[in-house]
Amino acid sequence: MQKIANYINGEMVAPVSQSYIDNYNPAQGVVYSLIPDSDERDVAMAYEAAHLAFPAWSQKPAQEKFKILMKIADLISENLEELARAECIDNGKPIKLARTVDIPRAASNFSFYAQAVTQFWSESHAMEHHYLNYTLRQPLGVVACISPWNLPLYLFTWKIAPALAAGNCVIAKPSEVTPMTAYLLSKICIQAGLPKGVLNIVHGNGPKTGMSMVTHPHIHAISFTGGTKTGADIARVAAPMFKKLSLELGGKNPNIIFADCDFDEMLRTTLRSSFSNQGQICLCGSRIFVEKPIYEKFKQAFVSKVSKMQVGNPLHEDTKLGAIVSEQHFKKILSYIDLAQAEGGTVLCGGKAVTMEGEFKNGWYMSPAVIEGLPFDCRTNQEEIFGPIVTITPFETEEEVLMMANSVSYGLSSTVWTQDITRAHRIASYIQAGIVWINCWLVRDLRTPFGGIKSSGVGREGGFEALRFFTEPKNVCLKI
Numbered sequence: 001m002q003k004i005a006n007y008i009n010g011e012m013v014a015p016v017s018q019s020y021i022d023n024y025n026p027a028q029g030v031v032y033s034l035i036p037d038s039d040e041r042d043v044a045m046a047y048e049a050a051h052l053a054f055p056a057w058s059q060k061p062a063q064e065k066f067k068i069l070m071k072i073a074d075l076i077s078e079n080l081e082e083l084a085r086a087e088c089i090d091n092g093k094p095i096k097l098a099r100t101v102d103i104p105r106a107a108s109n110f111s112f113y114a115q116a117v118t119q120f121w122s123e124s125h126a127m128e129h130h131y132l133n134y135t136l137r138q139p140l141g142v143v144a145c146i147s148p149w150n151l152p153l154y155l156f157t158w159k160i161a162p163a164l165a166a167g168n169c170v171i172a173k174p175s176e177v178t179p180m181t182a183y184l185l186s187k188i189c190i191q192a193g194l195p196k197g198v199l200n201i202v203h204g205n206g207p208k209t210g211m212s213m214v215t216h217p218h219i220h221a222i223s224f225t226g227g228t229k230t231g232a233d234i235a236r237v238a239a240p241m242f243k244k245l246s247l248e249l250g251g252k253n254p255n256i257i258f259a260d261c262d263f264d265e266m267l268r269t270t271l272r273s274s275f276s277n278q279g280q281i282c283l284c285g286s287r288i289f290v291e292k293p294i295y296e297k298f299k300q301a302f303v304s305k306v307s308k309m310q311v312g313n314p315l316h317e318d319t320k321l322g323a324i325v326s327e328q329h330f331k332k333i334l335s336y337i338d339l340a341q342a343e344g345g346t347v348l349c350g351g352k353a354v355t356m357e358g359e360f361k362n363g364w365y366m367s368p369a370v371i372e373g374l375p376f377d378c379r380t381n382q383e384e385i386f387g388p389i390v391t392i393t394p395f396e397t398e399e400e401v402l403m404m405a406n407s408v409s410y411g412l413s414s415t416v417w418t419q420d421i422t423r424a425h426r427i428a429s430y431i432q433a434g435i436v437w438i439n440c441w442l443v444r445d446l447r448t449p450f451g452g453i454k455s456s457g458v459g460r461e462g463g464f465e466a467l468r469f470f471t472e473p474k475n476v477c478l479k480i
C-alpha cells in the first residue's frame with residue numbers, strides 16, 4: 001500500500017511516530033493509501049527547517065522568488081492529468097471538474113502570486129515640517145497554512161503561494177481526508193528547486209498535527225480554511241498567543257431569483273451553483289429563494305433537470321456527480337434529509353443513498369435533493385449541510401427575501417438573478433455576505449478580496465489582501 005511522506009527540510013520523510021492513518025478512495029469505500037500520523041515532533045522538525053531557511057528566503061529579490069514560484073506553476077500544469085486523476089480518486093469529485101477547475105486553479109495560484117509580489121507596494125505619508133513616513137511590509141517569519149478537503153490542491157496552494165511570495169517560510173497541512181495532491185506537490189517543489197525548508201508539508205489529523213501548529217510558540221500566523229467550529233477552536237488557542245489569524249469558514253449561501261431574470265441562463269447556472277462537486281463547495285448556494293410569479297415554473301424545470309443528473313464513477317468523463325468524500329460526511333448529509341422531513345419539508349427529488357455496482361458498491365453516493373415547504377428559520381435552512389441538498393422557498397418582496405437571506409449566522413457568498421440593474425445593486429449592498437454574484441456564479445478574479453462575514457470568517461484572501469496578511473506593516477518616520 002502506498003505510504004505518503006511528509007516534506008520536511010526539502011526531503012520526503014516518514015513521521016517520527018512511524019504510524020499512519022488510513023486514506024480512503026470514496027468512490028469505492030476502500031483504503032488505498034496511508035497518511036503520516038504526524039505529531040508535535042514532526043511539526044518541531046518542520047519549524048526548525050523553516051526557521052533556518054527564513055533569512056535567505058525572505059531576502060530573496062522578488063524576481064528570484066518569481067522564477068521559482070513560476071516553475072512550480074509550470075510543473076503543476078505539466079502534470080495536470082496525473083494531479084487531476086489523483087484529486088478525483090482521493091476526493092470523489094468528477095475528473096472533468098478536477099481537470100478544468102481544481103488543478104488549473106492550483107497552477108494559477110502560484111503564477112498569480114509569483115507576479116503579484118513583483119507588483120506589491122507600500123505607502124508613504126509626507127508631513128509638513130519636513131517629516132516623511134514610509135511603511136515597510138516585512139514577512140512574518142514562519143507561518144502555518146491549514147486547508148480542507150473539498151478543493152484540496154486548489155485551496156492548499158491559495159494559501160501557500162501568497163505566504164511564500166511575501167517571503168515567509170511555511171508549514172502547511174492538507175486535510176487528512178484528501179492528502180494526495182499535497183504529497184505530489186512536495187515532489188514538484190523539489191523538482192522546481194524550491195530551497196529546502198522554505199515549504200514544509202506535514203500530514204496528519206486536525207486535533208493532533210493541526211493543533212501542534214496552532215500552539216507552536218514561534219509560528220506567527222495561521223491561515224485556516226475549514227469548518228466554523230474548527231475555526232473557533234483555533235481562534236480560542238491562537239488569540240491569547242497574539243497570532244495573526246485568517247479564517248475562511250462555513251457558509252449557507254442564498255441564491256435569490258427574481259421573476260425578471262434570464263430564466264434559461266439562471267437555470268443552467270443554478271444547477272451548477274447547487275451541485276458542483278456534489279454541493280461541497282463553500283460557495284454553493286444551498287437556499288434558493290424564488291419570486292412567487294415564477295416559483296412553480298422554476299420548481300418544475302429545476303426538479304426535472306436535477307432528477308436527470310447522473311451520479312457515477314468520478315473517473316468517467318461524463319459523470320456530473322461523483323462520490324461524497326467520506327462515510328462520516330455521507331451519513332451527516334443524509335441525516336439532514338430526515339431532519340428536513342421532520343421539520344415539515346417535502347423532498348421533491350433525490351436525497352437517497354445510491355448503491356453502485358461492482359468495485360463501486362461500497363462507495364458513498366447519493367442522489368441530489370431538492371426540498372420545499374420549509375420555514376426559512378428551521379435547522380435545515382440555517383445549518384451548513386455541505387452536500388447535494390438545496391431548499392427552494394418562494395418570496396413576494398425584496399424586504400422579505402433580504403430578511404430570509406440574512407437570517408443565518410453565516411455570510412460567505414450570495415447570488416442574485418435579475419435584469420433590473422438598480423435592484424441588483426440595492427440587493428448587493430444590503431446582503432450580508434463577503435461576495436455577491438449578480439447574474440453569474442463562481443466567476444473568480446484572483447485580484448479581488450475573498451472571504452466571508454459573521455460566522456463565515458475573519459479577514460480576506462486574494463490579491464494584495466493575502467500579501468498584506470502575510471506581511472507586517474512597520475511605519476518608519478524620518479526627519480528630512
Ligand code: NAD
Binds near residue numbers: 211231234282452
Ligand atoms: P475541518 O474544519 O474539519 O478541517 C479543515 C482543516 O483543519 C483540516 O486540515 C483539519 O485536519 C484541520 N483541523 C481540524 N481540527 C483542527 C484543530 N483542532 N486544530 C487545527 N487544525 C484542525 O473542515 P473540513 O470538513 O475539512 O472542510 C469543510 C468545511 O470547510 C466546510 O465548513 C466549508 O464551508 C469550509 N470551507 C470554507 C471555505 C471558505 O473559503 N470560506 C472554503 C472551503 C471550505
